[in-house]
Amino acid sequence: MKPFTAIIADDEENLRIGISVLLERLWPELKILGYAQNGIEAVALIEHEKPDIAFLDIKMPGMSGVEAAKKISNACKIVFITAYDHFAVQAFESETVDYILKPVTQKRLEKTIARLKKQLTDHGRPLDFELKIQKVLQVLENRDAPEYLRLIKVKTGSDLRFVPVSQVFYFKAEDKYTIVQTASNEFLIKTPIKNLEKGLDPRYFWRVHRSSIVNIERIQAIKRSFTNQMIIGFDRTDQTIAVSRSYEHLFKQM
Amino acid sequence: MQTFQIKNTARQFILTAIFNFVIALVLIFMVLDESNFLEVFIISQLTGLSICFFVTIAANFAQGNKWSVTIILTGLIAGTFSGALLSWFFLFFFQGSDFGYFFSSVFSYIFVFGILFGVPISYFFSSREKIIESEKQIQKEKIKRLTMEKESAMTTLRLLQAQIEPHFLFNTLSNVISLFDIDIEKARQMLIDINEYLRISLERTRQEMITLTQELDLTRNYLKIFKIRMGNRLAYEINDHTNQPELAFPPLLIQPLVENSIKYGIEPTVAGGTITIDCRIQENILEIMITDTGKGLDEDINKAGIGINNVSQRLENIYGNQASLVLRQNYPTGIKALIKVPL
Numbered sequence: 001m002k003p004f005t006a007i008i009a010d011d012e013e014n015l016r017i018g019i020s021v022l023l024e025r026l027w028p029e030l031k032i033l034g035y036a037q038n039g040i041e042a043v044a045l046i047e048h049e050k051p052d053i054a055f056l057d058i059k060m061p062g063m064s065g066v067e068a069a070k071k072i073s074n075a076c077k078i079v080f081i082t083a084y085d086h087f088a089v090q091a092f093e094s095e096t097v098d099y100i101l102k103p104v105t106q107k108r109l110e111k112t113i114a115r116l117k118k119q120l121t122d123h124g125r126p127l128d129f130e131l132k133i134q135k136v137l138q139v140l141e142n143r144d145a146p147e148y149l150r151l152i153k154v155k156t157g158s159d160l161r162f163v164p165v166s167q168v169f170y171f172k173a174e175d176k177y178t179i180v181q182t183a184s185n186e187f188l189i190k191t192p193i194k195n196l197e198k199g200l201d202p203r204y205f206w207r208v209h210r211s212s213i214v215n216i217e218r219i220q221a222i223k224r225s226f227t228n229q230m231i232i233g234f235d236r237t238d239q240t241i242a243v244s245r246s247y248e249h250l251f252k253q254m
Numbered sequence: 255m256q257t258f259q260i261k262n263t264a265r266q267f268i269l270t271a272i273f274n275f276v277i278a279l280v281l282i283f284m285v286l287d288e289s290n291f292l293e294v295f296i297i298s299q300l301t302g303l304s305i306c307f308f309v310t311i312a313a314n315f316a317q318g319n320k321w322s323v324t325i326i327l328t329g330l331i332a333g334t335f336s337g338a339l340l341s342w343f344f345l346f347f348f349q350g351s352d353f354g355y356f357f358s359s360v361f362s363y364i365f366v367f368g369i370l371f372g373v374p375i376s377y378f379f380s381s382r383e384k385i386i387e388s389e390k391q392i393q394k395e396k397i398k399r400l401t402m403e404k405e406s407a408m409t410t411l412r413l414l415q416a417q418i419e420p421h422f423l424f425n426t427l428s429n430v431i432s433l434f435d436i437d438i439e440k441a442r443q444m445l446i447d448i449n450e451y452l453r454i455s456l457e458r459t460r461q462e463m464i465t466l467t468q469e470l471d472l473t474r475n476y477l478k479i480f481k482i483r484m485g486n487r488l489a490y491e492i493n494d495h496t497n498q499p500e501l502a503f504p505p506l507l508i509q510p511l512v513e514n515s516i517k518y519g520i521e522p523t524v525a526g527g528t529i530t531i532d533c534r535i536q537e538n539i540l541e542i543m544i545t546d547t548g549k550g551l552d553e554d555i556n557k558a559g560i561g562i563n564n565v566s567q568r569l570e571n572i573y574g575n576q577a578s579l580v581l582r583q584n585y586p587t588g589i590k591a592l593i594k595v596p597l
Contacts, residue, residue, distance in 0.1 A: 018436070083425040103428035104431075151555050167566055236575050
């Protein structure tokens with residue numbers, strides 16, 4: 001019988017060699033056909049070498065291991081490798097996809113090898129593999145997609161800056177633009193305030209007027225003007241923001 | 255706030271009514287002994303309550319206004335006149351007194367006593383308001399300070415956690431294990447680096463200030479570990495032009511930005527990149543520039559944002575508005591982070 005073949009993909013060289021040394025020791029008949037340093041190389045390698053098994057690291061530049069697995073779909077058996085990744089492990093467990101954790105231990109690898117041998121000789125292939133990978137991908141994509149904006153991209157001339165939202169005192173609509181006010185600067189961005197509002201954490205960013213959103217952590221004082229309008233003052237700027245009557249209730253319990 | 259204010263205003267009116275009663279008694283026994291007590295009592299109440307009404311409204315406008323005294327005095331005079339007018343209506347309807355009689359004998363009393371008692375009473379009420387107001391202010395300040403302290407502790411904690419992040423730790427240890435099979439000497443070196451990194455990290459958790467050299471050493475250790483892991487994909491350079499090895503500097507400012515650069519700039523690119531740290535002193539301001547040639551922030555702008563927001567918050571907690579963190583696009587690729595702190 002022709003020996004089984006495999007490829008190994010990991011962006012860190014030491015880990016590629018490390019796992020191949022371990023495999024050599026525990027499964028000497030397995031023939032390693034090649035190594036890949038990123039997801040794109042892995043896909044090309046699998047398509048070219050047609051191995052029985054692919055060991056894919058999850059976090060790789062260019063294309064992640066899971067994305068690569070989806071791309072080659074049923075071309076070979078796949079074992080994912082990951083360092084501490086709560087989300088990925090949970091996703092693999094629930095979808096019963098093979099995975100090993102870094103640092104790779106002999107014991108765990110032995111178990112995986114036994115399972116692989118059984119699957120390969122059975123010729124049974126889980127039919128819903130693609131669906132499983134799709135589900136895992138979804139979990140991973142949602143994992144660190146933050147709910148709210150953390151940085152605001154501002155352009156001043158040819159200069160592109162990134163302003164942490166925690167530094168922003170308020171956003172104020174001005175014609176087609178939005179003013180972004182910080183302690184020391186005032187920037188203009190093209191995003192309309194309406195679109196901006198959706199991305200801001202409502203715990204800290206309150207709309208107080210048709211044209212303004214304030215960072216409540218930066219409010220220093222709320223005063224009444226002579227005409228009894230609520231006026232918001234901030235820590236380090238003389239700029240103030242007027243509260244329209246319909247939003248005054250937001251501050252009533254304070 | 256609303257119910258509090260209503261309760262407060264009601265109490266004020268009741269107190270005023272009692273005052274008015276006392277004033278009426280004083281007037282009847284000491285000044286107007288041959289007058290009808292009921293008449294004096296009603297006029298006192300009408301005048302007093304009218305003054306109280308106008309002064310309360312005036313005080314509302316006067317809050318935080320630099321013309322507050324003038325506004326309250328205007329309220330007092332308006333209240334007095336309105337009280338006089340009400341008193342005349344009362345006298346006209348119930349006793350048929352004509353305006354001439356009222357103006358010659360009653361009005362002057364109302365005016366004189368209204369102002370006489372009105373000034374100290376208005377002053378009494380407005381200063382009471384002020385005390386309540388300032389108590390509320392103190393309370394608010396206290397809450398604000400406590401929130402800030404909590405916020406500051408949370409930021410520090412988050413930065414510390416990021417420093418010995420599990421993903422980093424397991425990946426690094428995984429490298430060491432692999433290196434035992436490949437190159438024992440390299441494995442030994444990497445363990446020494448990790449040991450050093452963890453030691454400095456944990457040692458300084460309780461320190462408010464370390465030296466710039468220490469922070470740079472820790473960052474160098476961190477980069478060294480990544481260099482072994484990433485090989486040719488990572489290059490780094492640390493240039494300290496300050497010539498002040500003992501320069502005091504808070505921990506947890508440089509390393510988190512370097513981590514960001516690796517994680518979101520260099521690791522995701524196939525070709526890798528370079529990280530450069532330049533420190534220099536310019537007109538009594540320490541400038542630290544962290545440049546990477548990674549992929550920039552376009553896609554991961556928000557994932558990378560946690561660390562940046564934490565560093566910016568921490569700078570503010572320590573230096574107030576004396577320090578700054580500015581992030582710019584580096585050309586042709588990557589990010590330039592510039593920290594400025596006063597010496």
